[in-house]
Amino acid sequence: MSWHENVEDFGEEIEPGATFRFECHPGLSCFGMCCATEITITPYDIARLRRHLGIDTHGFLSTYCQAFVDSLTGFPSVVLKHNEDGRCIFLQNHGCDIYESRPSCCRNYPLSKVIGDGGKSGQRLTTYYLQRRVSYCKGLGRGPEWTIDTYCEQNGLWPYQKANDIFIEIPFTYETLPFSIRHDKEVQSMIYQAVFDFDRFFEKYARRGPSAPPEDDHDMIAVLTRIVLNLINRTAGL
Ligand code: SF4
Ligand code: SF4
Known part of the structure; x- marks a missing residue:
């Protein structure tokens, strides 16, 4: 990939x-x-x-x-x-x-x-x-x-590359899932919400988690990436 x-x-x-x-x-x-x-x-x-x-x-x-x-x-x-x-x-x-x-x-x-x-x-x-x-x-x-x-x-590409290089682990890891999971509409929808609609995702997550998302965009991308990689790994274990 x-x-x-x-x-x-x-x-x-x-x-x-x-x-x-x-x-x-x-x-x-x-x-x-x-x-x-x-x-x-x-x-x-x-x-x-x-x-x-x-x-x-x-x-x-x-x-x-x-x-x-x-x-x-x-x-x-x-x-x-x-x-x-x-x-x-x-x-x-x-x-x-x-x-x-x-x-x-x-x-x-x-x-x-x-x-x-x-x-x-x-x-x-x-x-x-x-x-x-x-x-x-x-x-x-x-x-x-x-x-x-x-x-x-x-x-002004450096901050973009720094953040995108963190995020990149998500699609790479997603591709390690079995075909049937990667193409499951519910899984795709969950990943879409988390990765792209992250304000809403964090709102939901913050209700259950200990803290609000970081204000700094790079920190936020790093936290988001960790959460989504966990989600993917948990999904892989189903
Ligand atoms: S955001 Fe749209 S309008 Fe702006 S440079 Fe990119 S393609 Fe062109
Ligand atoms: S086509 Fe090339 S030169 Fe023309 S506006 Fe787009 S990037 Fe610039």
Whole structure:
């Protein structure tokens, strides 16, 4: 299994330290075209976006997202809704309406960070890919020169990667469940509620548990991950 932050074909592998050119600004004729792609969001994306919008996870998910289940792994996923014109619900004439809180996937492009399970080593393997051949994207191969690190820094990706690297253990562990459990609708619904609608999940959990969820989003993702991994392991024992 592998997990990546961009659901499109993610291009060619790029070595750490290699450089690439890319620019993106409203003056390009393609501005906003990329916002017609499918944008997968992570729990940390939701944490940032729901605060930005002043709503809870339930309101965010029902207004701005569509959920689906991966037909292979059975793991629930969430993507941003599209408007009738087929473009992202947050795209306005001036550009992205939630730019400061845009999701990991949008920040990463044209890079994709792919995490593999590393086989017998038990270590997670991280590989970066660079998108080079999106025909409509005029920013590829031009503009400033970047490395992976300078691009991540410029796009505020470090806190997103830190949180997503914690969360990633959930889909990896979920995939170790037997097929019949992974594809059980009740199990999928339980995982969806816990992983994505976490404000409500914590509300229910806090009624039984000793404390409220941490205010810091990274701490919250870490606590949530521990709880969900426990849930998965308990489910596996049924
Ligand atoms: S340059 Fe590429 S990423 Fe930027 S708006 Fe155009 S299509 Fe989107
Ligand atoms: S969140 Fe913003 S940048 Fe990302 S697809 Fe939507 S409008 Fe485009």
